[in-house]
Amino acid sequence: MKNNKTELLVAALENGTVIDHIPSELVFTIASLLELEKLGSSVTIGYNLHSKKLGKKGIIKVADKYFSDEEISRLSIVAPNVVLNIIRDFDVVEKKEVIIPDELHGIVRCGNPKCITNNEPMPTHFHVVNKEEGTLKCHYCEKEQNKSEVKLV
Ligand SMILES: [Zn+2]
Structure with missing residues (x-):
């Protein structure tokens, strides 16, 4: 060997x-x-x-x-x-x-500083509205972000 x-x-x-x-x-x-x-x-x-x-x-x-x-x-x-x-x-x-899911919980940060998830100790929640383009929409403030611009929690 x-x-x-x-x-x-x-x-x-x-x-x-x-x-x-x-x-x-x-x-x-x-x-x-x-x-x-x-x-x-x-x-x-x-x-x-x-x-x-x-x-x-x-x-x-x-x-x-x-x-x-x-x-x-x-x-x-x-x-x-x-x-x-x-x-x-x-x-x-x-x-x-790796398959992009329909929803992401507690993985990425919302880019909206006024979003409740940036001001309260709670997990983020995103809906993946376009899997091809990687568009995510915040469940709380509805801001849309591309996965290339989001930051991890
Ligand atoms: Zn948000």
Whole structure:
């Protein structure tokens, strides 16, 4: 068995999820959106790995954890192109893509300073009114924003 650094980075996972094709600068944002710091299982983060497609990429491997569609949808604002490989018994049994949901709860901030969500301790709530263009509408103040201009909570 070869034992070099490359192989250690891609060491097989018995059960869990491998999140691949992450732009390097988003690795830690994704780790935080998925609340990986709260998990008890082992998490391996690869950062600035070489990728033909992205130049540099990140990869996150989470043992013994399968994310719900709701958890995955949190990634849709910042990283719509990542792929989640579902691993069972060392095999990729499914590849999940990130799909933008109909609603976002507590993920992005409203850009309207007068919005109640910016003035009261309450979670934000957006309706996704146009999935192709990524148009979000605040449930409370009805301000429309594009996902490229919103900030994460
Ligand atoms: Zn608002």
